[in-house]
Amino acid sequence: MKLKVFILFFIGFIFAENSAPIILLHGFLGWGRDEMKDYYYWGGKFDLEMWLIEEGYEVYTVSVGPVSSNWDRAVEAYYQIKGGQVDYGKSHSEEFGLIQKPTGKSYDGFYPQWNANNPIHIISHSQGGQTARMLEYLLNLNSKEDSNLLSQNKKSWIKSITTISTPHNGTTLSNIVMDSFPITIKLGVWFGAIYEDGFFESFYNLDLDQWGLKRNKNEKMMDFIRRVNNSPAVNSKNLSQYDLSINGSYEFNEIYTIDSNVHYFTYSTYSTKAVGEKGKHFPDWSMSAELWLGGTLLGTFSAPDSSWYENDGIVNTISMKGPKRKSGEDDSVCDYNGISKTGCWQNMGKLHIDHHKVVGHGLKSNEIGLIKDLYGNHCQLLMELN
Secondary structure (H helix, E strand, O other): OHHHHHHHHHHHHHOOOOOOOEEEEOOOOOOOOOOOOOOEOOOEOOOHHHHHHHOOOOEEEOOOOOOEOHHHHHHHHHHHHHOEEOOOOHHHHHHHOOOOOOOOOEEOOOOOOOEOOEOEEEEEEOHHHHHHHHHHHHHOOOOOOOOOOOOOOOOOOEEEEEEEOOOOOOOHHHHHHHHHOOHHHHHHHHHOOOOOOOHHHHHOOOOEHHHOEOOOOOOOHHHHHHHHHOOHHHHOOOEHHHHOOHHHHHHHHHHOOOOOOOEEEEEEEEOEEEEOOOOEEEEOOOOOHHHHHHHHHHHHOOOOOHHHOOEOOOOEHHHHOOOEOOOOOEOOEEEOOOOOOEOOEEEEEEEEOOOOHHHOOOOOHHHHHHHHHHHHHHHHHHHOOO
16 A cells, blocks of 8 residues: 555656645634644644645645735735745835834745745635735736835746635625624634634734734733724724625725736635525535524625525635626636646636635544545646646
8 A cells, every 4th residue: 555655656746847835825814833732724633734745745834914904914925935024015004004014023934945936836715815816916016115025026936826715706794794793703703613711812813913913911812802893903994804895805806917827726615505586595514513604694695696695604605716807807717627727717616515624624534535635636736737
């Protein structure tokens, strides 16, 4: 058996066309490897990053602001990968009242040689897909900013972007929840469950240093969240709640342009079924119990039309296929046909799995093979891109 695995591994890398590293980019309310005490965003109790490394891939996990805007998250991702002092940009910082270069946010870099000759693959989940696109957008800027990221065009630094359960065109849950509940409920609904016995409080970081909002020593997490709720930051367009909304997503889609040299892949997920003549959706057997409320709200409340009711508990499935403009025009969405092509958001299929399980949360030990197959096969595909 060991010999067979070795032979398959060896053959796979003989035919590999590139060895670009893979960056894992988490979604809303996500966390890094040094948080949550061995409970990983990518894999849950199963360490997906380490498993992929053991399979022979070069993989890194970034940890960006869990409730921050896509601009701020993309900037943080850049400096974590490349190295250097985080710089959100002078114009952006002045517009939103941010600390442009927060202390404590300086990095050695996972992959300091990152450039056009040494590009990266990005695999992203949920809001992470929006953030990946924002990073691509910022890399292609050529502004007058005195910034390592923003001052010069860095075209061709990304070889591929893979999005999983990403609200490219927003999620109606953002509008429903943000308009209906106080922030403590907002966070609880999005996250699915607040961990017990101080687990959440001890290891989770909202990472809002750029707003001057740092959790005080011995401050309870819920007290900190209430303090955030009373800050001007919470109503700013420079937070995830706006970027995840339909209007916020379309606003970015209007300025985003697809790169004809980049490979794009999208995976859609669902775990609801239509009930009744109006086409409304309710959670099915595959949805985790903590997502039933979100799944029901998405499937039955106000939406652009009935095609938006199908969902995975957090995001409307129709929004995952790729970015559209407000006019309805899609940004080069196509189906993957077995041979990857650049300049098109290639749909990899619709997976019958909920928003959390697709990254390993809530899976039983005998179900981990689903995650291994999904990510293992996709990483092999990425290595075969020329």
